[in-house]
Amino acid sequence: MILEIATLNVQPGEERAFESALGAARHLIEASPGFHRVELRRCVETPTRYLLFVTWGQLEDHTVGFRQGPNYSEWRGRLHHFYDGPPAVEHYHEPVAL
Amino acid sequence: MILEIATLNVQPGEERAFESALGAARHLIEASPGFHRVELRRCVETPTRYLLFVTWGQLEDHTVGFRQGPNYSEWRGRLHHFYDGPPAVEHYHEPVAL
Numbered sequence: 001m002i003l004e005i006a007t008l009n010v011q012p013g014e015e016r017a018f019e020s021a022l023g024a025a026r027h028l029i030e031a032s033p034g035f036h037r038v039e040l041r042r043c044v045e046t047p048t049r050y051l052l053f054v055t056w057g058q059l060e061d062h063t064v065g066f067r068q069g070p071n072y073s074e075w076r077g078r079l080h081h082f083y084d085g086p087p088a089v090e091h092y093h094e095p096v097a098l
Numbered sequence: 099m100i101l102e103i104a105t106l107n108v109q110p111g112e113e114r115a116f117e118s119a120l121g122a123a124r125h126l127i128e129a130s131p132g133f134h135r136v137e138l139r140r141c142v143e144t145p146t147r148y149l150l151f152v153t154w155g156q157l158e159d160h161t162v163g164f165r166q167g168p169n170y171s172e173w174r175g176r177l178h179h180f181y182d183g184p185p186a187v188e189h190y191h192e193p194v195a196l
Contacts, residue, residue, distance in 0.1 A: 022194075023195075023196040026196055040193060040194040041101065043188055043189070043191075044100065044157060044190065051103070090142070093140050095137045095139055098121040098124055098136070
């Protein structure tokens, strides 16, 4: 499993509208093969910042399957206009055994 | 509950030593009041980068209780020499209900 983390800076004043739009759009990402889980968290120090956590079976489920899949343009169209600058996206491996 | 996320850039070549040191030091943070959970994940795109996720009961359990507590100087002493630049630390609220 791979954890995608997208840092989303939302235009000030648009936070609640963004949260609602994401709730209404979540089915677009949930329908993509290899999708497991989505979670959105808001930053304490910077309230216009959110982290979107998406768990995928493998990296390519996101980078190829979702981004080149049939729902991506609608996902972008519904959400990207809320962002103040392009999202920063990284992927993380399973937790390290400590 | 509050999720602390620390972005840790580790000196190249020190990744495994850092992971071991964190495993050996985890009891120092686990013993702090309000601690709930710790998880370390390594970045796919930048393998010298880790995210440390720590779940706390409330913000001050980290910012006051741990950072001003009896174990913090030992925690720093064991771990901070692995870092390439100061850690970036943010806190996130519980997941948004989507």
